[in-house]
Amino acid sequence: MKLRLILLPTASLAAMLAIWEVAVFGFEIPAYLLPAPSRVWSAAVDIAAVLPRHITATLLTVLSGFALSTAISIPLGVGLSINKTVSEALYPLLVFANAVPVIAVAPIIVVMFGTGLESRLVITLMVCFFPIMVATATGILDTPREYLDLSKSTGASFGTELLTIRMPHAAPFIFSGLKIGITLSVIGAVVGEFITSQKGLGFLIVSATTNFDLAQAIASVVALALMSVVLYQIVQQVQKIWLPWSIKAESMT
Amino acid sequence: MTVGGNQAHVVVSEVAKEFETGAAEPFVALDNIDLTIDQGEFVLLLGPSGCGKSTLLRLIAGLDAPTRGDIQVSGDRITAGFDRIGMVFQQPTLLPWLSIFENVVYPARVRSRRLAQEKRDEALRLLEMVGLSRVADQPPSSLSGGMQQRAAICRSLILDPEILVMDEPFSALDAMTREELQFELLRIHADSGKTIVFVTHSIPEAVLMSSKIVVMATSPGRIAETLETGMPYPRTLDTLRLDRARQLDNRIRELIYGRDRGQP
Ligand SMILES: Nc1ncnc2c1ncn2[C@@H]1O[C@H](COP(=O)(O)OP(=O)(O)OP(=O)(O)O)[C@@H](O)[C@H]1O
Ligand SMILES: [Mg+2]
Numbered sequence: 091m092k093l094r095l096i097l098l099p100t101a102s103l104a105a106m107l108a109i110w111e112v113a114v115f116g117f118e119i120p121a122y123l124l125p126a127p128s129r130v131w132s133a134a135v136d137i138a139a140v141l142p143r144h145i146t147a148t149l150l151t152v153l154s155g156f157a158l159s160t161a162i163s164i165p166l167g168v169g170l171s172i173n174k175t176v177s178e179a180l181y182p183l184l185v186f187a188n189a190v191p192v193i194a195v196a197p198i199i200v201v202m203f204g205t206g207l208e209s210r211l212v213i214t215l216m217v218c219f220f221p222i223m224v225a226t227a228t229g230i231l232d233t234p235r236e237y238l239d240l241s242k243s244t245g246a247s248f249g250t251e252l253l254t255i256r257m258p259h260a261a262p263f264i265f266s267g268l269k270i271g272i273t274l275s276v277i278g279a280v281v282g283e284f285i286t287s288q289k290g291l292g293f294l295i296v297s298a299t300t301n302f303d304l305a306q307a308i309a310s311v312v313a314l315a316l317m318s319v320v321l322y323q324i325v326q327q328v329q330k331i332w333l334p335w336s337i338k339a340e341s342m343t
Numbered sequence: 344m345t346v347g348g349n350q351a352h353v354v355v356s357e358v359a360k361e362f363e364t365g366a367a368e369p370f371v372a373l374d375n376i377d378l379t380i381d382q383g384e385f386v387l388l389l390g391p392s393g394c395g396k397s398t399l400l401r402l403i404a405g406l407d408a409p410t411r412g413d414i415q416v417s418g419d420r421i422t423a424g425f426d427r428i429g430m431v432f433q434q435p436t437l438l439p440w441l442s443i444f445e446n447v448v449y450p451a452r453v454r455s456r457r458l459a460q461e462k463r464d465e466a467l468r469l470l471e472m473v474g475l476s477r478v479a480d481q482p483p484s485s486l487s488g489g490m491q492q493r494a495a496i497c498r499s500l501i502l503d504p505e506i507l508v509m510d511e512p513f514s515a516l517d518a519m520t521r522e523e524l525q526f527e528l529l530r531i532h533a534d535s536g537k538t539i540v541f542v543t544h545s546i547p548e549a550v551l552m553s554s555k556i557v558v559m560a561t562s563p564g565r566i567a568e569t570l571e572t573g574m575p576y577p578r579t580l581d582t583l584r585l586d587r588a589r590q591l592d593n594r595i596r597e598l599i600y601g602r603d604r605g606q607p
Contacts, residue, residue, distance in 0.1 A: 236436045239406055243430040244450035244502075254453065258440045335439045335482050 125305035133305035134312070137294070141313060147290040149317065151207065151279035155214025156272055163219045163271075164264060167226025172252065177227075188220040192278065196285050210282030217278035218271040225267025229260025262336035265329040272325050276318045291317070352538045353380040353403060353506065358412035360398050360564075372398045374563035376412070380540065380555075385532055387553035388542045391599060395564025396542040397510050403540060404430050404508045416506065429499030431509040435491035437483035437498075444470065444479040447497045462501055469497040473527060489520035496528070500535075509541045513548070525552060529578055546595050550588050551578055558598045567598050 107127045113119070114126040121129055134141075166184075170177040196213055203209040233256050241251040283292025291314045298306035330337055355378040361369040373395045380386050388396045401407045402414055405421045405428065414421045416428075429450075437446045445452075447466040452459040470476050473493040475486075483491055492512060499507060513521045529552055532539055543549055549556050553572050560567040574587050582588055 236432055236434060237438065239401075239430070239432065240436050240438075240449075241453065242406055243404055243428070244453045246453040250453055254449075255438070258438070261440070333440065335484065 122302045122304060125308065129305045130308045130312075133303070134309035137306055137309060144289055144291050144294050144310075145313060145317065147287070148276075148279055148283065148292065148314070151210045151214060151282060151290065152272075152275045152317075152321065154207070155211050155278055156218065156275040158211055159215050159218045159222055159271055159275065160268065162215070163222035163267070164226050166219075167223040167264075168230060168252070168257075170223070171227040171230035172256075184220065184223065187216070190216070192216050193281060196281055200286050205286040209286050210279060213282040214275050214278030217281070218274035221270040221274065222264070222267040225263045225270075226260060229263025230256050232263065233259045261333050262329070265325065265333065265336070269322055269325050272321045273318050276314065276321065280314065350382040351379050352382040352384070352417060353378075353540070354415045355379070355399075355403070356412055356414075358399075358402060358409045358414060360395070360402060360407070361410045371563040373402075373409075374565050376564075376566060378557060378566065378569070380538060383536045383538055385539045385552055385554045386541065387549040387556045388540065388559060389544070389546065389549045389556060389595060389599075390559030390567070391561050392544075393564075394559040394561040396559060398564065399559075400508055400510050400540065400542055403506075404428050406430075427505045429502065429504035429507050431492075431495050431499045431507065431512045433511040433514060435483070435488070435495040437491055437494060439483055442480050442482060443475060443486065443494050446483065446494060447501055449498060450502050465503075466497065466501060469500055470494070472531075473497060487520075489516050489524065492516060492524065493527075496524075496531075500531070505538060507537050507539045507541075509539065511542050511544065514544060521548075528552065529576070533577060546592055547583055549595070550591050551582055556591065556595065558595055560598070568594075570594060 111126045111128060114124060125133070166180075170181060170184075192213055195216070196209075199212050199216075200209050203212055230252075237255050237259060238251070241255045246254065279290070280292035280295075283290040284296055287293045291310050294310040295307050295314075298304070298310065355376050358373060358376040359371065360373040361371050364370045376399060388399065390396055398407070402409050403421070437443070438449065441449065444466060447469060448459045448462050451462040467476065467479070470479050473496065475490060475493055475497070478486060478490065483494070486494065492515075496512070499509075513524050516524065525548060528539075531537070532552075541552065550572070554576075555572060556570045558567045558570065559565065570591060572587075572591065574582060574585060
C-alpha cells in the first residue's frame with residue numbers, strides 16, 4: 091500500500107517528462123522557448139558546483155525571515171486574542187498591512203533598508219507574519235469552554251491558564267500557521283532576491299532568464315520547490331515529535 | 344452506616360441566576376433556590392432538561408456567580424476557583440497533551456510544581472484505586488470513555504476536596520460501565536465521607552446513590568421537592584427493589600411528569 095503511494099506518482103511524473111521530452115523533439119521547439127527535461131538536467135549538472143552556494147544564501151534568508159516572523163507573530167497573535175483593546179487597535183492595521191501586495195512595496199523597502207539581508211528579511215516578514223499570527227489567535231480563542239471551566243475550577247490564574255491550557259490547545263493551530271508560513275517564507279525570500287540580491291536561487295533564475303537560459307532557470311525553480319517541500323516536511327516532523335497528540339486530532343478533522 | 348452529620352456544609356440561600364439574552368427581560372434560569380446540604384451527604388439533582396441543574400452546579404462550584412442570593416460552604420462565601428471543591432464534568436475533559444498521570448495531578452500543578460511533586464503518590468494511589476495504574480503514562484486518547492471518566496474522577500479527588508460536584512458524569516457511558524462507576528463512587532463516598540452533589544437524568548441512578556434527592560422544575564428553574572431517601576448504606580443492586588425505592592421512583596415521576604400521566 092505504502093509502495094503504491096510512491097510508485098504511482100513516480101510513474102505519472104515519468105510519463106509527463108517523457109511526453110514533454112518527445113514533444114520538444116517532435117515539434118522541434120527551440121530550447122530558448124521550452125528546453126527538454128534532458129536539457130534541464132544537464133543544465134542542473136552544469137550549475138551543480140555553484141548551486142550549494144545559492145541554496146545556502148536562499149536558505150539563510152528563508153530561515154531567518156521565518157524565525158523573525160515566528161518571534162513576532164506568535165506573541166502578537168496571543169496579544170490580539172486575549173486583549174480586546176490590543177485587538178481593536180491593531181487588527182485592522184495588520185489586515186491592511188497583509189493586504190499590501192509585497193511585490194509592489196519591495197522596491198520601496200529596498201530603498202529604505204538597502205540591498206542587504208535586511209530588505210529580504212522585511213519582505214519575507216511581510217509575506218508570512220499574517221497566517222502565523224491569525225493561526226495563533228484562532229487557536230487561543232478556540233479553547234473549549236470545558237477546558238476553561240476545568241482551569242477555573244482548579245483556581246488557575248490567568249497566566250497559568252494561558253500557559254497550561256490555551257497555549258497547548260493553540261499549538262496545533264500554530265503549527266498549521268507555521269506550515270503555511272514556511273512556504274510563504276520561501277516566496278518572500280525569492281521576491282527579495284529578484285530585486286536585490288547577487289546570489290541565491292531567486293538571483294539565479296533572474297540571471298538565467300536574462301541570458302534566455304531557460305534550462306538553467308527551470309533547474310533553479312525545481313531546486314527551489316524541493317527546498318520548500320523539505321522545509322515543510324521538517325516543520326511537520328517537529329510537530330510530530332513535539333505534539334504527537336495533535337497529529338491524530340488533526341487527521342480526524 | 345448513616346450519612347450526613349446534620350451539620351450544614353453547603354447552604355444555598357435565596358439564589359437566583361439570570362442570563363442576559365439580548366431580549367428586554369433577562370432569562371431566569373434559577374429562581375429563589377434554597378438548599379441546605381449536610382456534611383457527608385450524597386445529594387442528587389434531578390429534573391427535566393433546561394431546569395437549571397448545571398447552572399446550579401456551576402454556582403456551587405464557583406464557576407459562575409449568582410445574580411442574587413449567596414452560597415456558603417462551611418460558613419465561607421464561595422468564590423471562583425474554590426479549592427475545597429472537586430469538579431467532574433459530563434465529558435472527561437482530559438487535556439490531550441498530558442498523560443493520564445499528568446492530568447490527574449493537573450489541579451496540583453496549577454498551584455505549584457512542589458505541590459504537584461508532593462501529590463505524585465496520591466495520584467498513583469487514586470489511579471490504583473480505579474484500576475488505571477497500568478495506563479498512567481498513556482495519553483487520554485488511548486483510553487475508553489469509561490477509563491477516561493475514571494481518570495477525571497481521580498483528578499477531582501487529587502486535592503482532597505471536601506465536596507465533589509458532578510454534572511451527569513456517567514451519562515455518556517454504556518450501561519455496564521455506568522453501573523460499575525456508580526458503585527465505585529458509592530465506595531469513594533463511604534471511604535472518604537465527602538459531600539457529593541451529583542446531577543443526573545436517571546431516576547434509578549438517583550435512587551440508588553443518594554441520601555437526598557432534589558427534584559427540580561422548569562420555567563423558571565426552581566426546586567419542586569426535596570426527598571430524603573431514607574435507605575441505609577451500603578447500597579447494592581437490591582436497594583432498587585426495596586419498597587422505599589419504588590415509592591421514591593413513583594414520587595419523582597409524579598413530580599416530573601405530573602400526576603395525570605401515571606407511569607410512562
Ligand atoms: N450562559 C448561558 N447563557 C444563556 N442562557 C443559559 C446559559 N447557561 C444556561 N442557560 C439557560 O438556562 C437554562 C438552564 O440551563 P442548564 O444547562 O442549567 O439546564 P440543565 O438542567 O442542566 O439541562 P440539561 O438537563 O439539558 O443539562 C436553559 O434554558 C439554558 O438555555
Ligand atoms: Mg446540564
